[in-house]
Amino acid sequence: MNTVWSDYVQGIKTLYYSRKLRFDDLFFAQYQGLFGLDRDKEMKILEIGCGPGALAEALRRWYPKAKITAIDRDSQFIAFARKNIAGVEFCEGDATALPFADNTFDVTISNTVQEHVEPKSFWGEQLRVLKPGGICLCLSARKGVSVQAPCLAETAEEKAFWEKTPSWEETRDAYQVCQYPMTEAEIPASMEANGFCEVATGYAVIDLTPDNPRFSAELAEAMIEAQRQTSLEAIESAHLDGDEAVVAAVNAKYDERIRLYRQGKKQWDTATSVTMVIRGRK
Numbered sequence: 001m002n003t004v005w006s007d008y009v010q011g012i013k014t015l016y017y018s019r020k021l022r023f024d025d026l027f028f029a030q031y032q033g034l035f036g037l038d039r040d041k042e043m044k045i046l047e048i049g050c051g052p053g054a055l056a057e058a059l060r061r062w063y064p065k066a067k068i069t070a071i072d073r074d075s076q077f078i079a080f081a082r083k084n085i086a087g088v089e090f091c092e093g094d095a096t097a098l099p100f101a102d103n104t105f106d107v108t109i110s111n112t113v114q115e116h117v118e119p120k121s122f123w124g125e126q127l128r129v130l131k132p133g134g135i136c137l138c139l140s141a142r143k144g145v146s147v148q149a150p151c152l153a154e155t156a157e158e159k160a161f162w163e164k165t166p167s168w169e170e171t172r173d174a175y176q177v178c179q180y181p182m183t184e185a186e187i188p189a190s191m192e193a194n195g196f197c198e199v200a201t202g203y204a205v206i207d208l209t210p211d212n213p214r215f216s217a218e219l220a221e222a223m224i225e226a227q228r229q230t231s232l233e234a235i236e237s238a239h240l241d242g243d244e245a246v247v248a249a250v251n252a253k254y255d256e257r258i259r260l261y262r263q264g265k266k267q268w269d270t271a272t273s274v275t276m277v278i279r280g281r282k
Contacts, residue, residue, distance in 0.1 A: 002092075006076040009177055011233030012052045016080070017226040019054035019111070022206045022273060024219070028062055030204040034277040035109075035137055039063055043106035046071065046129065048095045049113035053081030055139075056088045059109070069105075071098070096121035100129045111139040111275075114187060115178045122180075123194035130282040136196055138278040140187055142203070149267035151256045152227070157249035165238045188278050196280030204275045211266040220261060227271070228254040 006012055023031075037043070042065045047056045050070035059068050071093040072078055081090045093099045095110075095117050108126040126136050166174075182190060188199045210220035231250045235243050260267060 001075045002073050003076045005074045008174075008237055008239075010051075011229075011237060012076060012080050013229040014233045015077075016052040016054050017222070017229050019051065020057070021208055021219075021223060021226055022275070023055050023058035025058075025061065026219075027204065027206055028058075030206075031277070032062070034202040034204060034279065035135075036279060037063060037107060037135070040065060042066065044069070044104065045107040045109060046098075046100070046105045048098070048108060048110040048126070049116075050077070050081065050090065052077045053085045053088065053090065055109070055111050056081070056090070057085045060085075060087045066107075069100075071095075096125060098125045098129050102128050103131045104129050105134060106131055107135045107137065109137040109139070112141050114138055114140055115181045116176070117180065119180060119182075119190050120194060123191060123196065127195045127282055132282060134282045136191070136280045136282070138187065138191065138280075140182075140276045140278065142184065142274040142276050144205075144274045145270055145272040147268070147270050149257055149260075149269035151260065151267070152253055152269065155246075155249040155253060157246040161235065161238075161240070161243065161246040164240060184276060187276070188280075191278055191280045196282065198279075198281040200279045202277050202279075204277060206273045206275065207270070208272060209268065209270040210261055211268050217261075221258060223271070224254060224257050224261065 039062065043063070044067045045059055045063065047059065047068070047070040050056050050072045051074070053070060056068055056070035059066065068088045070081065070088055070090050073092060073094050075092060078090050078092050081088070091099070095113060108130055114122055130136065184201070188201050192199050208223045209215075210223045228250070232247060235246055235250065257267070
């Protein structure tokens with residue numbers, strides 16, 4: 001049983017709720033233009049490094065005739081996905097040794113996985129399990145725009161708490177996070193160097209601005225709550241005693257952000273993400 005990622009790096013709620021927003025149907029047109037997949041075609045899609053399943057859940061909606069399989073090496077992610085998401089086959093496994101036969105899938109897809117896996121294995125395993133002519137889709141988070149509401153500024157309790165925890169660099173090295181980062185130019189070049197052809201790139205810009213009137217109140221509050229869960233799970237993953245005060249401080253400031261939203265007092269905070277999509281053919 002492997003739970004290192006969900007216990008120490010990113011929790012279930014952090015990944016599920018943030019990705020559920022980024023793969024909301026509102027943004028499907030952007031992804032569809034970059035994926036270039038036929039919605040009416042019967043095909044087999046494999047998601048690699050699925051986490052708790054938000055992208056696989058979206059793929060199930062977006063490509064109703066496809067059979068979706070999703071794999072992750074974290075046992076808690078897979079257990080959550082199996083319990084909460086229907087119509088997808090979830091299984092435990094490693095991106096460097098996929099438990100599937102050669103020439104099995106029409107499409108492989110991954111989201112923020114490439115930077116954690118040795119490139120030859122990452123691309124090579126996908127090349128192996130794809131059918132001839134199959135499509136590889138690699139989604140990579142790039143620098144976006146982050147503007148914080150004043151009411152969400154770091155509290156004194158949070159500052160004191162985080163001063164006691166290991167740095168991000170220590171966590172990254174301890175759990176082998178982001179050991180293979182690549183630039184926007186290096187990722188497609190790496191895909192080509194490892195056997196894929198017709199490589200193309202594009203970008204999806206996902207605007208998560210609660211006060212933007214084009215978003216429903218339900219979706220706007222979901223944006224705020226996703227940030228709350230990220231903050232709370234980060235505290236939990238630090239595994240330090242006496243975190244009650246910091247948890248209370250975090251909840252208080254997000255309660256205030258919700259109150260301001262409901263009163264129509266706009267803050268115009270945003271977490272607008274940029275996702276690079278690299279597409280190659282076997």
